[in-house]
Amino acid sequence: MPNPVTALSLSDQDAYRRWRDDKLADLPGSPDDLIVEVDDPRRLTEAETEAIRERCGRWNMAVYRSRVGDDPDKDIPRLLGARFGLHSLDHNPGADEDAITAVTIQSDALHQGFIPYTDKPIAWHTDGYYNSPQRQIRAFILHCVRPAAEGGDNALLDPDVVYIRLRDRDPEHIRALMHHEAMTIPPNIIDGVERRPAVTGPVFMAGDHGELVMRFTDRKRNIAWRDNATTTAAVAALREVLGADDTPVMRVRLEPGWGVICNNALHTRTRFSDSGAPRLLYRARYYERIQGT
Numbered sequence: 001m002p003n004p005v006t007a008l009s010l011s012d013q014d015a016y017r018r019w020r021d022d023k024l025a026d027l028p029g030s031p032d033d034l035i036v037e038v039d040d041p042r043r044l045t046e047a048e049t050e051a052i053r054e055r056c057g058r059w060n061m062a063v064y065r066s067r068v069g070d071d072p073d074k075d076i077p078r079l080l081g082a083r084f085g086l087h088s089l090d091h092n093p094g095a096d097e098d099a100i101t102a103v104t105i106q107s108d109a110l111h112q113g114f115i116p117y118t119d120k121p122i123a124w125h126t127d128g129y130y131n132s133p134q135r136q137i138r139a140f141i142l143h144c145v146r147p148a149a150e151g152g153d154n155a156l157l158d159p160d161v162v163y164i165r166l167r168d169r170d171p172e173h174i175r176a177l178m179h180h181e182a183m184t185i186p187p188n189i190i191d192g193v194e195r196r197p198a199v200t201g202p203v204f205m206a207g208d209h210g211e212l213v214m215r216f217t218d219r220k221r222n223i224a225w226r227d228n229a230t231t232t233a234a235v236a237a238l239r240e241v242l243g244a245d246d247t248p249v250m251r252v253r254l255e256p257g258w259g260v261i262c263n264n265a266l267h268t269r270t271r272f273s274d275s276g277a278p279r280l281l282y283r284a285r286y287y288e289r290i291q292g293t
């Protein structure tokens with residue numbers, strides 16, 4: 001996969017074409033294509049590492065299936081990430097002290113109002129869309145300790161494909177979504193205390209090496225889109241792409257010891273219900289992109 005250094009520039013149609021054609025010629029056929037069998041994510045072999053990296057290079061995501069079962073060791077995501085150059089963990093408000101978040105049902109004040117810590121479904125989003133531009137999330141790991149009794153499945157989608165579908169429809173959609181004021185997340189205020197300021201920024205941006213970085217949430221409330229016709233049209237088109245039958249959405253149900261490692265791919269979660277021990281996933285968010293992708 002050529003690095004899309006200039007492919008994202010609207011003025012370089014040839015570079016875009018080459019990147020686009022390569023990308024569309026090599027879409028994953030099914031979620032099985034994403035899967036890499038590994039023994040222990042804390043101690044990946046060279047072959048396991050390269051198999052994961054190869055998938056992340058082609059599709060920005062991989063699913064590992066390990067043999068560690070429901071071992072709740074947080075070194076599992078930490079050491080896995082380190083193998084791919086992921087070191088800078090994001091300390092988001094819901095994170096534990098060590099910045100690896102236990103995603104499970106929480107009802108305390110710290111997690112109040114945050115959908116991830118409930119049993120509710122989560123709409124399409126990239127992680128950290130409310131982070132400041134200096135703290136954009138480039139990669140994350142989602143490691144399953146215990147799945148829900150029912151539901152809690154994830155869907156994954158490569159942001160590159162969304163960019164391509166939109167640009168092929170109308171490059172003006174890309175122009176609108178690359179605008180630095182395209183999407184505003186209002187401040188998070190609880191009981192009169194501002195926990196996070198408002199954040200304004202683009203949906204699509206180019207990373208340090210020309211790769212695509214996407215910042216998006218499909219929530220309908222508590223979000224302000226730039227108020228003009230081109231942005232409105234672009235957001236509507238984006239939603240159509242997310243819902244289209246030919247969009248290569250990968251649906252996975254993580255079992256104990258399985259996980260996702262990705263360059264902040266778009267993802268959703270279905271509603272779930274627990275019986276007995278609650279659903280528990282670890283989430284690690286990084287400012288780096290997966291090394292070698």
Ligand SMILES: [Fe+2]
Nearest residue numbers: 125126127267
């Ligand atoms: Fe997420």
